[in-house]
Amino acid sequence: xxxxxxxxxxxxxxxxxxxxxxxxxxxxxxxxxxxxxxxxxxxxxxxxxxxxxxxxxxxxxxxxxxxxxxxxxxxxxxxxxxxxxxxxxxxxxxxxxxxxxxxxxxxxxxxxxxxxxxxxxxxxxxxxxxxxxxxxxxxxxxxxxxxxxxxxxxxxxxxxxxxxxxxxxxxxxxxxxxxxxxxxxxxxxxxxxxxxxxxxxxxxxxxxxxxxxxxxxxxxxxxxxxxxxxxxxxxxxxxxxxxxxxxxxxxxxxxxxxxxxxxxxx
Numbered sequence: 558x559x560x561x562x563x564x565x566x567x568x569x570x571x572x573x574x575x576x577x578x579x580x581x582x583x584x585x586x587x588x589x590x591x592x593x594x595x596x597x598x599x600x601x602x603x604x605x606x607x608x609x610x611x612x613x614x615x616x617x618x619x620x621x622x623x624x625x626x627x628x629x630x631x632x633x634x635x636x637x638x639x640x641x642x643x644x645x646x647x648x649x650x651x652x653x654x655x656x657x658x659x660x661x662x663x664x665x666x667x668x669x670x671x672x673x674x675x676x677x678x679x680x681x682x683x684x685x686x687x688x689x690x691x692x693x694x695x696x697x698x699x700x701x702x703x704x705x706x707x708x709x710x711x712x713x714x715x716x717x718x719x720x721x722x723x724x725x726x727x728x729x730x731x732x733x734x735x736x737x738x739x740x741x742x743x744x745x746x747x748x749x750x751x752x753x754x755x756x757x758x759x760x761x762x763x764x765x766x767x768x769x770x771x772x773x774x775x776x777x778x779x780x781x782x783x784x785x786x787x788x789x790x791x792x793x794x795x796x797x798x799x800x801x802x803x804x805x806x807x808x809x810x811x812x813x814x815x816x817x818x819x820x821x822x823x
Contacts, residue, residue, distance in 0.1 A: 591603055609760070619787050620761040621784065621785050621786070622759050622781065622783070623782040623799070624759070625755070625779060625782060630752075633736075637733050637734075637737040638730055638737055640737075641731075642731075642734075645690070645731070645734070646685075648683075648684065649738065650680045652670045653674045655689060663723075664721050672701050672704075673696075673701060677696075679694065679695045679739075680695075683738075690723045691726060691735060692719075692721055693721075693732075694719050695716065695717050696715070696716045699816070702809065703812070705789065706794070706810070706812055707812050708758060709807065709809075710807070713753060714755060715754075716757060718757065758785060782801040784799050784802075785808060796809050
C-alpha cells in the first residue's frame, strides 16, 4: 500500500435494505470463504472475518478502517512493475465499458457502473483471454458507497476504490500493475503531473488488504486514520467517523450532501 495506492476495498453498492436476514445468505459460499480464510490467515482472523460478515449481513452495519498515503511518491513508483505479466492487457476505460462483464463473479453490477460513470470516475482494468480479471476505480472528490452514502475525498488526494482481482489471478502483481497503469495514464494526460497521494477505506476484516500495508517498507506504510461506519436501521441512516478521519476530511457522508470542511488547510 505504498504511496497511498489502495488495494482491495469494499464499495459494493449495497442496496440499503433494513436488517437483512440470515435466510438471504448463501451459506455454502460463506462456509467456503471461512475455511479459505482460516487456511490463509489463521483461525482467529477467520473468526473475526465471520463476526463482521454476520454484523454486516444481519444488522446491516458496515465498519471500515481509513488510511491515507504518507510515503515517498518516488519510492512508491519504483516498486511498480514496468509492464504486465505475459498474456495480460491493461486498459483505461469509462466504467460503463465494463457493463458486458457485470456479474456476481466479477463483483460488478450495471447500476454501479452507470452511477460511477455519471460521477466522472475513471476505471483501470486488466484483461486475460478477453475477460476482465482485475480492475480499480479512481475518484477525486467523492465516491458512491451506496445510494445513500458517499465517501468524501479531500482536495489534493485521490481515492482508488473497489480494487478487485479474480481469485485465479491473485498473487501475480496485478494490483501494483493497476497502480502503474493509473500513474502512466495520468502522467501522459496531464503532461507530467504526478498522481498525488491516495486515501482509501478497507473493510475491517479484509486481511488481504490490511496486511499488505504491514508488509510494505516502513517508510512507505500508510497513515491509519481510525474507523468509519454506516448503517441503515428502519430507514434511518447512521454514520460514524473517527476524529482523525474528520480531521483529514476522509469521511462518510449522506449521498449528495455538501462536503464539510474538516481537513487542515494546505
